[in-house]
Amino acid sequence: xxxxxxxxxxxxxxxxxxxxxxxxxxxxxxxxxxxxxxxxxxxxxxxxxxxxxxxxxxxxxxxxxxxxxxxxxxxxxxxxxxxxxxxxxxxxxxxxxxxxxxxxxxxxxxxxxxxxxxxxxxxxxxxxxxxxxxxxxxxxxxxxxxxxxxxxxxxxxxxxxxxxxxxxxxxxxxxxxxxxxxxxxxxxxxxxxxxxxxxxxxxxxxxxxxxxxxxxxxxxxxxxxxxxxxxxxxxxxxxxxxxxxxxxxxxxxxxxxxxxxxxxxxxxxxxxxxxxxxxxxxxxxxxxxxxxxxxxxxxxxxxxxxxxxxxxxxxxxxxxxxxxxxxxxxxxxxxxxxxxxxxxxxxxxxxxxxxxxxxxxxxxxxxxxxxxxxxxxxxxxxxxxxxxxxxxxxxxxxxxxxxxxxxxxxxxxxxxxxxxxxxxxxxxxxxxxxxxxxxxxxxxxxxxxxxxxxxxxxxxxxxxxxxxxxxxxxxxxxxxxxxxxxxxxxxxxxxxxxxxxxxxxxxxxxxxxxxxxxxxxxxxxxxxxxxxxxxxxxxxxxxxxxxxxxxxxxxxxxxxxxxxxxxxxxxxxxxxxxxxxxxxxxxxxxxxxxxxxxxxxxxxxxxxxxxxxxxxxxxxxxxxxxxxxxxxxxxxxxxxxxxxxxxxxxxxxxxxxxxxxxxxxxxxxxxxxxxxxxxxxxxxx
Numbered sequence: 001x002x003x004x005x006x007x008x009x010x011x012x013x014x015x016x017x018x019x020x021x022x023x024x025x026x027x028x029x030x031x032x033x034x035x036x037x038x039x040x041x042x043x044x045x046x047x048x049x050x051x052x053x054x055x056x057x058x059x060x061x062x063x064x065x066x067x068x069x070x071x072x073x074x075x076x077x078x079x080x081x082x083x084x085x086x087x088x089x090x091x092x093x094x095x096x097x098x099x100x101x102x103x104x105x106x107x108x109x110x111x112x113x114x115x116x117x118x119x120x121x122x123x124x125x126x127x128x129x130x131x132x133x134x135x136x137x138x139x140x141x142x143x144x145x146x147x148x149x150x151x152x153x154x155x156x157x158x159x160x161x162x163x164x165x166x167x168x169x170x171x172x173x174x175x176x177x178x179x180x181x182x183x184x185x186x187x188x189x190x191x192x193x194x195x196x197x198x199x200x201x202x203x204x205x206x207x208x209x210x211x212x213x214x215x216x217x218x219x220x221x222x223x224x225x226x227x228x229x230x231x232x233x234x235x236x237x238x239x240x241x242x243x244x245x246x247x248x249x250x251x252x253x254x255x256x257x258x259x260x261x262x263x264x265x266x267x268x269x270x271x272x273x274x275x276x277x278x279x280x281x282x283x284x285x286x287x288x289x290x291x292x293x294x295x296x297x298x299x300x301x302x303x304x305x306x307x308x309x310x311x312x313x314x315x316x317x318x319x320x321x322x323x324x325x326x327x328x329x330x331x332x333x334x335x336x337x338x339x340x341x342x343x344x345x346x347x348x349x350x351x352x353x354x355x356x357x358x359x360x361x362x363x364x365x366x367x368x369x370x371x372x373x374x375x376x377x378x379x380x381x382x383x384x385x386x387x388x389x390x391x392x393x394x395x396x397x398x399x400x401x402x403x404x405x406x407x408x409x410x411x412x413x414x415x416x417x418x419x420x421x422x423x424x425x426x427x428x429x430x431x432x433x434x435x436x437x438x439x440x441x442x443x444x445x446x447x448x449x450x451x452x453x454x455x456x457x458x459x460x461x462x463x464x465x466x467x468x469x470x471x472x473x474x475x476x477x478x479x480x481x482x483x484x485x486x487x488x489x490x491x492x493x494x495x496x497x498x499x500x501x502x503x504x505x506x507x508x509x510x511x512x513x514x515x516x517x518x519x520x521x522x523x524x525x526x527x528x529x530x531x532x533x534x535x536x537x538x539x540x541x542x543x544x545x546x547x548x549x550x551x552x553x554x555x556x557x558x559x560x561x562x563x564x565x566x567x568x569x570x571x572x573x574x575x576x577x578x579x580x581x582x583x584x585x586x587x588x589x590x591x592x593x594x595x596x597x598x599x600x601x602x603x604x605x606x607x608x609x610x611x612x613x614x615x616x617x618x619x620x621x622x623x624x625x626x627x628x629x630x631x632x633x634x635x636x637x638x639x640x641x642x643x644x645x646x647x648x649x650x651x652x653x654x655x656x657x658x659x660x661x662x663x664x665x666x667x668x669x670x671x672x673x674x675x676x677x678x679x680x681x682x683x684x685x
Contacts, residue, residue, distance in 0.1 A: 025055040031062035040068050040078070040088065050074050059126070061085030067092070070115040070169075080125035083176045088112055089129040093136075094159035094185070099144035099152055106390060111161035111188070117168030117430065125176045130160040133182025133207070149607035150600045157207050157228070158183050165189040167363035168430065170196045170215075171342050178203040182227060186210035189217065192239040192392035194361035196342045198334055209234035209262070214392060217245045218337040226254030229281070231288075233261035237268050238394045239363070241297055244268040246337045250275075257281040264291035265394050268300040270320065272332050278310035296395045304329045364389045365427035365436045368420045370401050372439055375462060376446030377410030377417040387416070408463040410446065413472070417443055418480040425494035437497050444488065444498065447481050448505050452537055455509075455516030457481050467534060467545040471520065473557040474533035474545065479564050482513040486567070514568060514575070516540075517561060521578055522553060522627065528581035530558040530625075542627060548635045548652055555589065555621035558582055559662045566674045576678065583671050586663045589630050591620040596659050604650045612645050612659060620659045634658050 028035035029043045035058075037043040043057045049072050056077040067090045070076065080086030090112040097110045108114060112130045115121060136156035144152035160183035165172060170191055179187045179202065186206030189197045195215025199222055204211050207228035211219070214236040226232035232252065237243030245268065252260070256279045261269065269285055285301045287294075304320040306312075320329055327336065334344050367389045371378055379387060382401070393401070412418060421443040428436035450461035456471030457478040458464060472478055485506040488495045520535045521528050522542060530553045532542035542551035562582045568575050595615035600608050612620070622632030626641070633641045636648035645658055652658075 025051070025053070027055070027057050028060065029057060029064075030060040031064060032060075035060060039066055040064055041066055044068065044070055044073060044076075047073060047076070054120075054122075059086050063087045063089065065089055067109065067111075068113050069109070070113075070118045070121060072117045073121070074118060075120045076118065077122040077124065078126060079122075080127075083125040083127060083178060086125065087127045087129065089131050091132040091135050092130055092160065093132045093154050093183070094161065095152060095154050096142060096144075099142060099146055101145055107161070107164055107188075107190075108166060111164035113163050114166075115164070115169040115172075116166035118165075119169065120171045121169065122173040123175070123177050124173075127178040127180070128162045129179075130162045130181040130183070130186070132160045133157055134180075145598065149602070150598070156182065159185045160206070161188050162186045162206075163188065165191065165195075165197075167191050167193075167365075170194050170361075171198075171344075172196070173198045173200075173344065174202055175200045176202065179205070181206045181210065184208040184210055184228065185212055188212055190214045190236075190392075191363045192236050192243075193363040193366040194239070195363075196338055198344050212236075213245055214243075215239060216243050216338050216341065218248070218334040219246070219250055220248045220334070222247070222250045224250060224252045224254075226252070226258040229255070229258055231259050231262040231285075233269075233285075235261075235263055235267040235269060236265045236392055238266035238392050238398075239366075241266075241395075242339055244270060244337060246270040246272065246332060246334075247274055248272040248332065252280065253277045254280070259283040259286075261285040262288045263295075264288045265392065266295045266297055268297075270302050270304075270323075270332060270337075271306050271316070272304045272320075272329055274303075274306045276306065276308040276313075276316070278308065280308065282313050282315075284313075284315035292394050293396065300324075304332075361433065362427040362431055362436070363392070365424055365431075365433070365439075367393060368424055369435065369439055370398050372405070372420070372442070373407060373410045374405045375408070375410050376442040376449070377412070377461065378420045378443070379407070379409040380411050380414040380416040382409075386414075409460070410462075411460045411468075412447070412450075412457060412477040412481050413459050414475060415480065417446060418484050421447075421484055422494075425497055428497055429494045440497075441499055441502065444484065444502055444506070447485060448502075448509055451481075451509055451512065452516075453512075454519070454537070454540070455512030455514070456520070456535065456537055456540075457513075458537065467543070469537060470534040470543050470545065471516065471537050471540070472534055473531055473554070473561060474549070476557060476560045478513070479557075479560045482510055482564060485513075486510050514565070517565065518574055518578055521582070524628070524630075528578065529553060529585040529630075530555075530582050531561050532627075533557050547637050547639045548648075548656070550624065550633070550635055550639065550641070552624040552627060552633060553585075553589075553630070554623065555586065555625060556623050556657075556660060556662045558586065559666050562666060563670060566670065571678060579671075579674070583667065585630075586621065586667060589621065589625055589632075590663070591622070591632070591659075594618060594620045594659075596620060598654075604654065606650055606654045608654050609650060610645070610654045619664065620661065621663055623658050623660065632659075 027043050029037050029040055047055055054075050054077050059080045061081045094110050113128050133156045139155050141151055141153050160181040162179040162181050184207040187204050192214035197213050197217040199219040201221045203223045205225035208230040212234040235245035259281045302320045302323050303316045304318050306316045421440045424436040424440040451457055458469050459472040460468035488506045520540050533554050534543045534545045536543045544551050562579055565575050565579050593616050595618040596612055598610050624633050626633050634645050634648050636652045642648055
C-alpha cells in the first residue's frame, strides 16, 4: 500500500516539483502505514518549495516521535485528524543543543517543530511536545565541547522549544493546537522585523516566557498554563513601534504565584477580556532587569475587561484608552493587530492559509542593512563583540549602529562581507526586496575597491593598520572574496540579480586574483611549494601577522587556494603546475598515524587540553611549516618557534588549531577528479 501511495505521489508530480494549478494537493500521513507516508518529515520533503494553491498534509491520529523541519516551504497546511489524537513529540534541551559545535548556538533544530523561510503555513489540530523536562528526573551534567571546562549542567526546567520559527516564516496560523514543554520558550515565533502570527483556540504550556513572539502576534480564545514564577508571556517588538502582542479572551492558569509576563526589549501588550486564576501572583507585566535598558517607546501594557477569580488586582484595570492609538476595544481584532500587513479572520483561518503574498522583509537581512558600513563592507565585530544576526536589535542598538556607518572597520576576515553579500542576494531572490540586492551590490563594489592592483586582497579596508594591509589568505579571506566575484562572472544562482555592469569589473578582478596567487606561491630551493597565510602586498613574500602567526607555509589555507585554482576553466600550464606542486608538497609534509584529541584537564587554566596522539590510519597536517625545512612549527604568544604542540601555553594549545585534517578530501577525492578531467594537459614536474 505504501508503494502505491508513493507511486501516486510521483504520478501527480509531487516529488518532481509539479503542482497542478487548478487543484490543491492533499497528502495523508499515517504512523500505521495506511497513508502515503509514515512520517511527517517524509511528507514535507516530498513537496516542492512553492505552489499556487495550498498543499495539505493530513496527519492521521497517532504518536509521531520525530523532529520536524519546514524549510523554505510556502503555502502549506499541516492538519491533524484531531488535536489530542495527533501527537508530535521530541525531547531536546536548548542548552544541550548548544553543546553541539555544529549548531553554533543557533536555534535551527532546537525545537520539535522547526520552521524557517516558510511563509503562509497553517497548523491545525496538532499537539506538539518537547518532552525533555517531563522526561528528565533531575539536573544532569553532560560533556559540552563549547562550554568552559568541557562540561555543562542541563536543567529539566531550562529552555525547551516545542515550536520555533526563524526568519522568513511569517503569516503563521495555528488553530486548535496544543504546544507543551516544561521549560521556557515553548512557543517561539521569532522574526522581529516581519513576523505575523495568529493563534486561535490553542493551549500553550511551559516555563518562563513560554509564549514569546517577536513582531506582531494575535492569540484568541487560547489557554496558557505556566510552570515558572518569573513570567508566562513575553514579547519583543523592537522591529517597529507598531509591533504588538494581543491576547483576546484568553485564560491563564499555572503553579502558585506565577507571574503574568515580562519584557526585555521594546514591546507592546494588549490583554482584552482575559481571565486570571486565583493563585496568580499580584504582579503586573514588568520590564526585566536583565534587559538592555529603558525602552525608548516606554512601557506599553494595556488591559480591558480582564478579571481574576477571587477578585481583581489593581494593575489590570482598564487602561486601553491610554494607548497611543486609543483603539475602541471592540476594534481590537486580528486585522487591527496586523495593521494592514495581513488580513486574516476566523473563517479564512479555519479552512486554509491565505493566498501567498510576496515576502518583503527578512529579519537577518534587515539587520545586515543596519550593520553595513558606508564603504560597502561589513565589520566582523563591534565593540569587541562578534557581529551576530540571529538576535534582534533594540531601537537604541539600531540607532547607535547606524551612527557607526562611517567607521573604517569593514573587513573580509572571519567570513565578513562575503557572508552578507551571499545572504542578501538569496533574501532578495526570496522576497523581491530590492534594498537587499542594492546592499549586496555595494558589498561587491567594496570587494572591487579593496583589491590591490597586483590582485591581492588586504584583510581590512580602508583600515591598513598593524598587519591588516597584508595580502590575506588567512582563514580563506581572499579566496572567499574571489569566489563571490567568480560566481558573479559565471552568473551562478542568485548572482543573476546583480547589476550586469559589475560583471566585467569582477572578471578582471578574478584574473588579477589568479595572477596574484601564482606569484605568491612560495619557491623553496627552486621548487614551488605552498602559500603562507599572509604575504607582503609589495614584495609578495611571506609575512608575519599576530605574535603566534609567523611567516610560514600553511597546511590549511593552501587547501582552499588549490581548490579555487581547480575551479579555473581551461587552466593554463601555469595554473596546472601550481596545483600539482602544492599537492605534492601537501603529500610530502603530512604526518601519518597521528591524531589530535581534545581532553578534559582540570589542572589546566582552560580546564581542558589538546594533545597529539599516535593513531594508526589517521593523518594530520600542521597549520604552520618552517619556510626552509618544511618542519611543523608551533608558536605561542611569545613568538618563539617550538617543535611540539605540548611546548606552547595551554591557552593557545587548547584555543587555536595548530593541526588538522584540512587537505584530506582534497588529496583523496578533489585532486584525482581534477586530474582525470585535465589529464591530457597536465604539467610535467
